[in-house]
Amino acid sequence: MSRWSPQPAPHELDGLILFDGVCVFCSRWVRFVIDHDPARRFSFVAIQSPAGRDLAERFGIDPDAPETNAVILDGRIWFKSDAALKVLAALPGAKAFGALMIAPRWVRNPAYDLIARNRYRIFGRTDACMIPSTEDQARFLS
Known part of the structure; x- marks a missing residue:
């Protein structure tokens, strides 16, 4: 089993996305x-x-050098391309992206890793985490 294979997360908040808050991308x-x-x-x-x-x-x-985002869905935590595709598959209008899960991780994750390694250089980095709008603040944990 890969370090980045989905893991049980039965006691975590369903639908929670962990992200790098200083990464513009x-x-x-x-x-x-x-x-x-x-x-x-x-x-x-x-x-x-x-x-x-x-x-x-x-x-x-x-947490000081994150290599992945993550999402918790249905009692499991998903990483890297799995996380992105699981989220997309749950969004109206983007469900078709879930079909990309058929491709094995060893095909999908190198592209994910390339972007992740270069995300600050390509997209930029901020000095502080994003500040959600007032209407979205309740959706952010601190």
């Missing part, structure tokens, strides 16, 4: 999810927050 991903999640199924926690750091450490993610 990751923050845009969160904004995309918010904009396409009318059911408000997903909530968010930045890895730089105490709750995010704790979650990351419990599931083997280095």
Whole structure:
């Protein structure tokens, strides 16, 4: 089993997305999810927050150098391309992306890793985590 294979997470908040809060690309991903999640199924926690750091450490993610985002769905935590595709598959209008899960991780994750390794250089980095709008604040854990 790969370090980044899905793991049981039965006591974690369903629909929680762990993301790198200082990564511009990751923050845009969160904004995309918010904009396409009318059911408000997903909530968010930045890895730089105490709750995010704790979650990351419990599931083997280095909070000081995260290699992956993660999502908790149906009692499991998903990483890397699995996480992104699981989220997309749950969003109206993006469900077709879930079909990409048929491709094995060894095919999908190298592309994910390439973007993750270069995300700050390509998309930028901020000095502070994104600040959600007033209407979305309740969806963010700290």
